[in-house]
Amino acid sequence: MNMNSEIMYLFDNGQLLQAYKHFGAHIVKDKNQKILGVEFTVYAPNARIASIVGDFNSWDSRTHIMNKIDDAGVFSLYIEGLSEWEKYKYCFVTYQNETIFKSDPYAFFSDFRPETSSKVYDIEGYTWNDSKYMKNRKKRNSFKEPMVIYEMHLGSWMRKPDFTFNKYNDLVDLLIPYLLDHGFTHVEMMPLAEHPLDESWGYQATGYYSATSRFGVPKDLFYLIDRLHQAGIGVILDWVPSHISKDAHGLYKFDGSYLYEYSDDSIRENEVWGTINLDLGKGTTRSFLLSNARFWMDYFHIDGFRIDAVSNILHYLGDPSRGTNMGALDFLKTLSNTVKAYDSSVLLFAEDSSTFPKLTAPVHDGGVGFDYKWNMGWMNDTLKYFEKDPIYRKYHHHYINFAMVYHHSERFVLALSHDEVVHGKHSLVEKMPGDYWQKFANYRLLVGLQVTHPGKKLMFMGEEFGHMHEWRDTSQLDWHLFQYPMHQKANLFFKDMVKVYHENPCFYELDYQSNGFKWVDSNNAEQSIFSFLRYDSKGDFCLVVLNMTPMVYHDYRIGIPKKGVYQEIINSDLDKYEGSNTYNGLDPVSQDFAHHGFEQSIQIVIAPLAIQVFKLRK
Structure with missing residues (x-):
């Protein structure tokens, strides 16, 4: 493996931007592309002994002991005769004589849950057909262009007749015509990094470089994104750089030490979420995450990243009274500079509920460097207003007009996301007061306000046809509602309203002027x-x-x-x-x-x- 002191210097200092080229499991081929074996490399400074286990050695940690190739704690081993799809894990004996088994942080593929092994995967060799789209992407993603984002959870948008998951390939002919019919310009996919628990919705990852096996193999996801691009639809990835799953096989206490997370007990754990905060001030953590962003851009042609829980990044445990987390703030600025230096057409979205200033100003102008920020204030005020009986709305008039007081302080996205239709908050229609007719009249009014108000738009799946139930991640959307006239016509209004948006540049061209x-x-x-x-x-x-x-x-x-x-x-x-x-x-x-x-x-x-x-x- 190509590993030297310069690479380790960059890795240790948070400047290695393609760490996935140096770490993980890489297939070795001859000049005729015949697979000869697999080379494994892992960083585990607290490991006294490192080995590779898998079906190929009956999971015996004594068979394939890795060589320590760098005093910093890098281990490597080439195993001849291994091929694609082999299951494997790393086994570490720590300096505290603890034996632990871990999946590969840089694995390109993982076993189907509830299994937790990594899998050898050939990430190379896909031929993309989206060159026309990629060439014009910078213009498409301009602040002056229309943007209507469809936020979706792949596992519960639409399922097969037997209620199992649709694969990435299955979604191509189902999703793309639907998005085009509704005028969506982008689709935002909730986290696709491998995660052990369906109910986490992907926000507690164990495999940052491994597109989840729930929906197929990575090249199937390549194909879905490729086809979306060919149809003119951008793809935004929900990305979670702040916190990780506590599952034993994941990144948490990877080599028995707090390698990527905070060593300080008081700020390491999010007790409400049950997650562990990554230390974004550490060079190794930065190299891991910055390389991961580059990986999704390189291999998946991702158009943008929606950064989850930004307030939890900016402030320790999301608590402003603890002060600004300067290391994490610097990471966000570095992330922006790194992404924009590689491809300035890739967008960064902040899901942030704080009032941290200049979030969407460029780093060189003293800002954090995001392109857009979700307008959580607009969302909260607007939904509070609409939940009130119309007879009382005159007393809360400011809930609607206040957003324009601060609108020009950032570049905002008006997001009605999944968070607003779960955990007892009700669906958009069910939030509304009044009888059945009035609920849908209010729903249409809300859609109209969102579309015509300054700012880009984001709607969660199901909201485009007046979904009645809260979102349930364990089943598909209630598509049967399309047989009812009220839902058909609610959907017609949504499509017509978005059509008005597209046909009239006044609704998007000067959003931020x-x-x-x-x-x-x-x-x-x-x-x-x-x-x-x-x-x-x-x-x-x-x-x-x-x-x-x-x-x-x-x-x-x-x-x-x-x-x-x-x-x-x-x-x-x-x-x-x-x-x-x-x-x-x-x-x-x-x-x-x-x-x-x-x-x-x-x-x-x-x-x-x-x-x-x-x-x-x-």
Whole structure:
């Protein structure tokens, strides 16, 4: 194995960016590509003896003793005659005379759970067909382009008739047409790193370099991403660099010491999550994680990383009173610099509930270097508002308009994620007050607000057709709901609303510029009506009106910036969406009647519990 003092220096100092080329199990071939054997290399400084065990030696730790090739604690062994798919683990005898068995931190594949062995896998040799997509990716991922993200859990989106998992390959012809039909630009996959427990949803990993075997082999995932790219759909990976599983075969106490995690008992464990915090200030941990990000970019052509639990990274145990974790903060900046230096088109998303400043500012401008931050404030305020009976909404008007007070402090994604539809929080529809009709009217109103409000969009699977139950990771979505008209029409509205978004650059082009948004009236709390303008770079605009109550208003006057005839381009109360069909039969014509600070105004019919969007006719 190619290992020398320079490589170990980089590894120890957190600067080795392709550690997977040096550690792990690597197949050795002759010039005709015939497999000759496998070379294993592992870093375990607290191991006195290291060996390789597997089916090939009846799991006897005395058979294949590894050679210590570096005083820092690197062990290596070439085993002739081994081939792909061999199961293996490392066995360590520590300096404390403890014997432990571990899966390979750099394994490219793992045995199907509940088995915990690593598997020899040939990661090389896939021929990609997404060159056109990759060439144009930087433009596609520009802040000025539309972004509608579909967050999904591969194990519970759709299952086979016998309720077993669909494989990566199975999903190609099911998922891609569905995403295209709904106007999604990106799919965000919840963690795909190998993990022992289904119920962890992937957030407690044991194999960072091993795409989970639940859904097939890594090259099958290559193929799924390849096909998604060919269809013009980006792939964001939910990535968890902050904490790991405590399972005995994983990274935790890998060589009997706290090799990758904190040695300090007071900050090592997240008791609520049952996980162990990685020490992001350690060079070895940084090399492991930075190389892992590079690995997913290199081999899987990942378009972006959604970084989980950023507040837990920025502050010890997520507690601001403990102060900023400077080592972890520096890691995040280094991660941004490393990713952007390798491929500036790859995006970084922060799932962060803190108020840490300049999260999405570039590192060279004193920021942390993320491209986007989930707007947890908008999510919390908006859902609190919608859960209230409309009669009380006038007392909580600020829940809706407050987001624009701080909107330009970061580049935000408006996320209605899996976390909002589990653990007794109810689905989006079930959160809503009122009877069956009112619940869906409120649901359409929420979708309309999210799509027209400044910021990129993320919806969790099932929300696009009004899923009734909370998300259940043990079964597929309730696809049978499509046989019911209310769900069919809720889904139709979602698709039409996203279509309006795509067709009108005013809803995305200037998301993060002050000239892209202007309130018409943000203060009509008594009637719970909001109205605002969205502009594009050419000065064209759309007028958005939201009525948060079941009241109908005729001849409602709204100020507008230009004279002309206005067309109602979408109305969530139309009967095709199962609304009451209150709409503007004739296109409103501007009048020289000053209102809302504008010299002209229009009079419109305001539909109940509805969003209405108007556009000036050319």
